[in-house]
Amino acid sequence: MTIDFAQIFHQDSVLVIFTIIAIGYLLGNIKIARFEIGVTGGVLLCALLFGHYGYKIDPIVQSIGFTLFIYSVGWQAGPQILNVLRQDGPRYLVLTVFMAAGSFLLVLALAGLVDLPNTFAAGLMAGSLTSTPTLVGAQNAVSSGLVTPPQGSSADSLIESISVAYAITYIFGTVGLLLVVKMLPNLLRVDLVAAAEAFAKERGFSTKSNEKHVARPILRAYLVSNEAHQGKTISEILEATAGPHVSLKSIYRIKRGNEIITPQFETVIELGDKIAVFATPEEHAKARELYGLSGEVLDRDLTDAVVDVAEVVVTNPEVVGKPLSEVGLYTKFGCYLTEMTRSQIAMPLSPGTVVQRGDVMVVAGERNALDRMVAAVGAEDRKAVETDLLTFAAGIVFGLIIGQITVKLGNVDVGMGTAGGLLISGICVGFLRANRPTFGRMPAAARFILMELGLLLFMVGVGLNAGGGIVEAVGSVGPVLFLCGVVVTCLPLLAGYGFGRLALKMNPALLLGALTGAMTSTPALGIVQQAAKSTVPALGYAGTYALANVLLTLAGTLIMIM
Structure with a gap:
């Protein structure tokens, strides 16, 4: 009996999708000298190979992945949009706008210099910054009808060109960014450890990494x-x-x-x-x-107690903006903070860490004490296995409807497109969720799987679409695109560092963390924290990451409609 695996894969799209995801995960977790391309890069490479050999999937799969991912991006950004205006917020806001606008203008200048079409320019920006939201925004501008294909082209060919440019520039965007972030402090003779310690002393943080040394009550x-x-x-x-x-x-x-x-x-x-x-x-x-x-x-009447762990979402205005030392989880309630995350990034568990709306605290304590603490801080996100899919689906429907709204300016119809609509809807639902945690319940595991699966389904489609034309593109415009990608990866980072130090007077450790957030690169954050031997950079990352996702999505759309 002969089994034709090639034929089996051509006949079964589901098999192709999950094979690519599985192999991509393996590739993405391979480390070479502390560097790894990540799961997204691994899936992209694997999908390019399958696409080169002619494998395809139903376009609806990529559309569903796009919808889940971009809505989740907005949902995650919702609680933090207003937070960036507090304490160091104006600096984060200015830095994020500077990075997004600078990268956008640089890409347009390079595209004009070497005569790149808008499709390659959009893919160049997305790949060089490893910004999937930019790629989503650009491709959606085509698929939603905001961009009309020129005569002799089709929407599919435009989307393929965007994907090809993204694939060519993505690898250096990933590895090159890590190298620049790692080498920059040494080249500028900046002592990141000392900088992190100085900031920690100023704000009352611990200078150690966010390792959990939790005393057991x-x-x-x-x-x-x-x-x-x-x-x-x-x-x-x-x-x-x-x-x-x-x-x-x-x-x-x-x-x-x-x-x-x-x-x-x-x-x-x-x-x-x-x-x-x-x-x-x-x-x-x-x-x-x-x-x-x-x-x-x-005495069993006294010593029989229920010790529990609660996941608490911060919503109380009296707590927001205060350092942990003033919140007094232990001194006031006898409860023990074991973890605090902001935009899914772990924050330092130090007295000076300022609490923001939407922060998620993991707190251990006796059940009655926990209840008193929860009432004073926010609301408990109970460990429920169910997700409020009604709110989730309704939010997506609302976003898709918003994306269809257009305003006529002269002879031109202007709208946000599906990506913009889903972003706005996700931001609104995420903000409401942060303020009313009983609304739109979604456990952490559910949030992760929806966003991660949506991203990977989208990347499978991107890789398969690009795979058919990747060899030809590399031979024709590949070197030019690659060199442009090197410039777009490095120059905004260097300019952003100079702007942050000279104009915004930011601490180097905090600034580098904020720059990795503005470029939406979590692996780069890991490199900075490793060099600083501190979690201080995570504060900067959390300050810019949410807004950067929104701005970079819009940038991808703008490049296509210009």
Whole structure:
């Protein structure tokens, strides 16, 4: 029996799609001297090979992938759009606009200099900056009808040209950016470690990487034995022993006889009371001294507790804009912050880290304490397995409708296109979700799979479309495109660094992180953090990344309609 694998693959598009994704994942995870092209690059390379040999998939697959990805980009950017206007926000805003506008103008200048058509110019910008949103915006401008193909061309041929230019420039866009980011501090004789430490000292951060050294709280019960505390309230004891501004912490519950008492500031302490303390081993010793406790006791009424972990979305205006030290998750509620993310980027768990709306905190503590903390900070994103697909689908429908709206200016119909509509809809839903976490529930795992799968389905289509013409293009305009790509990858980064240092007076470690965010390169962020031996660059990355995705999507559309 002879099995013709080539024939099987030609007959089954689903087999082609997931084979490319699987092989692409393997290629993307291969590291060479700490460099890797990433999953997106791996899938693109594999799809180019399959496309070269004539494999195709139904265009609807790429359309679905495009829709899922670009809507998720807007959804992720929603909570952070307004945040960039706070604290260092104006700098991030100006830097992001400078990078996007500078790259856009540079691409137009190079296209005019070497006579590149708009399709190659759009692919050049997308590949050089490794910006998939730019590619999505450019291709959607064609497929949605915003761009009319010239006589003798078709929409498919224009999309193929965009994909080809993207493929030619993407590899250096990935590896070249990592090399420049790695070498730039040495060339400019900038000590990133010292810069990160200086910024950390200024803002009260930890200078160490964001490794989790989480103290595990335990629950123990003790007997009140200090006669000096007899008849005093907890508030009076705290004021006399530790100062007037110490908050109620560590005490889980009190037992007097058979009565269980929930501790409050006005609760009176009596000799013989049993007090359950929920704290780290080190804090237990402090609590025993503070409240005059001695002699550990065994009492199941006190020590039976539900210790839980909550994922909390920050929404309370009274918390937004405050450093973690003022939020006081432990000092006020006896809860322990184990992780905090912003736009899916881990933030430093340091007293000076400023909390922003939409930040997601992972907090451990006793269940009642967690409930009190959640009420004060925001809302708990409970570990639900279901996703609110009604809101998700309705948001996409709303975005697609917005994308169809056009305004007639003279003889020209102007609209945002599908990409612009989905971005706006995603931003609105994401913003509402950050402010009302019970709305549009979507667990982290669901967010990841929808965005990642959408991106990879789209990249499979891009690679297959480009594969048929990649050899011919490399032979004709390949060298020119590649050299232009080198310029577009390097020059905006260097100009952005100079602008950030001279005009915006930004810290070098923070600035490099912000530049990687403005170029939407998470691997480059890893290189910067590694060189700085700090998570400080992640703050800059989170400040520019969300807005950069939006601007670069619009840039891809603009290049095509000019």
